[in-house]
Amino acid sequence: MLEWANYSFSLASQAHVHTANDSVMNIADDIAGMRAALEQAARSMYISSPNPRVGCVIVQQGEVVAVGHTQPAGFAHAEAHALQVAAAQGVNVRGATAYVTLEPCSHHGRTPPCADALVAAGIARVVAAIEDPNPLVAGQGLARLRAQGLAVDVGVLEEEARELNIGFFHRMQYGRPWVRMKIAASLDGGTALNTGQSQWITSAAARQDGHAWRARACAILTGIGTVQQDDPQLTVRGLETPRQPRRIVVDSHLDIDPSARVLQGGGSWIFAATADTERAARLREAGNEVIVLPDAQGKVDLNAMMQELGRREMNELHLESGYKLNGSLLRAGCVDELLMYFAPCLLGPAQGLARLPELHDLSGRLQCQFHEVQRVGEDVRILARIVRNES
Numbered sequence: 609m610l611e612w613a614n615y616s617f618s619l620a621s622q623a624h625v626h627t628a629n630d631s632v633m634n635i636a637d638d639i640a641g642m643r644a645a646l647e648q649a650a651r652s653m654y655i656s657s658p659n660p661r662v663g664c665v666i667v668q669q670g671e672v673v674a675v676g677h678t679q680p681a682g683f684a685h686a687e688a689h690a691l692q693v694a695a696a697q698g699v700n701v702r703g704a705t706a707y708v709t710l711e712p713c714s715h716h717g718r719t720p721p722c723a724d725a726l727v728a729a730g731i732a733r734v735v736a737a738i739e740d741p742n743p744l745v746a747g748q749g750l751a752r753l754r755a756q757g758l759a760v761d762v763g764v765l766e767e768e769a770r771e772l773n774i775g776f777f778h779r780m781q782y783g784r785p786w787v788r789m790k791i792a793a794s795l796d797g798g799t800a801l802n803t804g805q806s807q808w809i810t811s812a813a814a815r816q817d818g819h820a821w822r823a824r825a826c827a828i829l830t831g832i833g834t835v836q837q838d839d840p841q842l843t844v845r846g847l848e849t850p851r852q853p854r855r856i857v858v859d860s861h862l863d864i865d866p867s868a869r870v871l872q873g874g875g876s877w878i879f880a881a882t883a884d885t886e887r888a889a890r891l892r893e894a895g896n897e898v899i900v901l902p903d904a905q906g907k908v909d910l911n912a913m914m915q916e917l918g919r920r921e922m923n924e925l926h927l928e929s930g931y932k933l934n935g936s937l938l939r940a941g942c943v944d945e946l947l948m949y950f951a952p953c954l955l956g957p958a959q960g961l962a963r964l965p966e967l968h969d970l971s972g973r974l975q976c977q978f979h980e981v982q983r984v985g986e987d988v989r990i991l992a993r994i995v996r997n998e999s
Contacts, residue, residue: 638735641665641707642764644672645737648686649709649772652678654849657826658921660710660740660776662686666694666731668704673697687712687722691729702730709769711740711762714749723749726758733759737769741780775826775923778944784918785826785925789934790818790947791961798958799931804837806959813985814949819846821947825926827854827877827917830870831933832863841869842928853926856917858933860907862887862898871896879908910940935963938974938994946976946992949984 648663656662656678664686666674674697676690684692687708694701712722712734726734734753739762740746753760770777775786792810793799800806808815822828823844830842835857842855855870860881870876874895880888881902888898899916903909917925927937937943948961967973980991 638707638761638764641667641705641735642709642737642769644675645686645707645709646765646768646772648675648677649769652686653824654851655680657681657923658776659685660773660923662708662710662773664690664709665707666690666701666704667707668699668701673699673701673704682719685713685719685722686710688719688725691725694729700730703732704730705733705735706731707735707764709737709765709772711736711738711745711747712749712753713740713742713745714752721749721752723752726753727756731758733761735761735764737764738762738766741777743780773923775925779918779921779923782918784914785922786945787914787925787927787937787943788821788825788945788947789927789929789937789943790821790949791934792818792949792951793961794951794953794955794958796954796956796958797960798955799961800959801955802958804959806838809953809955810949810951810987811985814951814987814989816846817984817989818947818949819844822853822926822928823847823849825853825924826922827856828926828928829856829858830927831929832857832859833930833932834928835859835864835868835870837930839869840928841872854922856925858908858910858913858929860902862891864891866890866894879913881906881908907936910937910942914942931959931961931963934961938962938964941996944994945979946990946994948990948992950988950990952986 644665645663648665649661652661659678659681662678662685664676665672674690674694676686676693678686679689687706691701706726712726714721714723736750740749750760750762778786791799792814794809828842830840834840843852855876857864857870857876857878859878862880862882862884864878871894876896878891878896878898880898880900883900891898901909901912901916975995976992977995978990979993982989
């Protein structure tokens, strides 16, 4: 059986005797190979956007001969990267098996098709975790490989591969990013005192963990209320990242102070409901972008904003806003997941998690499903997903 260890496989014995257990061993080998590919894919966490995070491991005669992962947009995909590594090491991969965490692409985008590159290199078998949801691929890459005589298997560690690219899959299916709302609260649900003081309810460990979640997102969004109250930077700090996520502010009437820290350095997006020429012009001159999407009430149309972010190829959106905007986003059906840190304390009367309408019947509650519960420092982190029927 092949065992994953430091990017190398080793056979239990030199000779492989075909037995009734071969199919079991092959499955185990494929799982080991795919886990290695998933480890590679994780290396693309902060660099691949808007492309998915993909890993590739090439195995020949029971040994890993090359690995690769998705490079920044416009550069090599995982398969091409692994083939480049093999070529640089003088390795001939003809007859090898490629483990890939996503179906190889079959179209010309920023780079040539990976399916063609695997065929040209002489790869004999491709094991893919899951089909690509991109309509430009969607099974065509696998079909192209099979048409060229390669053996193809799909579905090894499918759920793990989907989770790694939950935002990419969601954008391809629904046209908008996967939206994760981060909340830090006391056990009784307080996110800030009624005076507005909120620093710090949770521990330093929880705050650092929150920065890791910021880092994996394509963008971080907050509202004008939070900007005026806390003047946040909305940047990733305390850990290495090759890029900072885009910063977004929902500000219906363009009330933001041009000196706000979230605007420093330019490049921020401000979603507004008004096209106020003078204030918008000042923001644009500082290198920021004002995007006007009003609804019938004179506020930002939140669903239209999410569709616009999908059009701009945002895969994962990280929310850090106050209870008012939190409530508006939840009521609009714009939130997919809650990232909640609960500190072991009680605040009493305080600002809550989100301003939601009063219910008169429990049937109207917003149903969630626990996805993960974990201790982080002194606090507890809960990932809970909104339960909805999407079409």
